[in-house]
Amino acid sequence: GAGVSQSPSNKVTEKGKDVELRCDPISGHTALYWYRQSLGQGLEFLIYFQGNSAPDKSGLPSDRFSAERTGGSVSTLTIQRTQQEDSAVYLCASSPFRPSTGELFFGEGSRLTVL
């Protein structure tokens, strides 16, 4: 079956522009996560969606970042007025269980470069 799908795979943008990153999780997975990896850093938690519960947005680095998940499936991460420090690989993952008992299934990521 299909895995987690992310688009675009690569995005180059100019400082100050808005970008949207899309994630299509595995069908039936109720949990969806966004992480990012900046150069030389570990994966950084951004946001967590679980079913119809309110998302945990505690990892979003600034109010320029927002995310939504429509219909419990597809998620969009939006970065407004991009800055050079936003350059990173943005990874989406989904899971049918909580990480205390089951693995995360990751997409291939969206590499964002802000010039």
Place this chain on the structure above:
Amino acid sequence: ILNVEQSPQSLHVQEGDSTNFTCSFPSSNFYALHWYRWETAKSPEALFVMTLNGDEKKKGRISATLNTKEGYSYLYIKGSQPEDSATYLCASPPPSNDYKLSFGAGTTVTVRA
């Protein structure tokens, strides 16, 4: 967010040799320990999810052990092959938010033919 550390940051291994590396995490209130393999231009792939002290898991030539009392896990690669070249990530969630995995920075393994 937990402080999860991995060492070494990178290592080079001759094809056929075995190697191992470490993941350290806070031992208090342990919940789970994940290992992922991330090959270039691919998605991170789960290797193991471990929850019990003394756990040992194996997948082909790769195995892992877990010591929750002292807060470390070892990943072993036996008879390294070029396809083992990847970054290996470990992660652990805090009990208060068991969905919020904290990742280490990874160990990048390069297997030389």
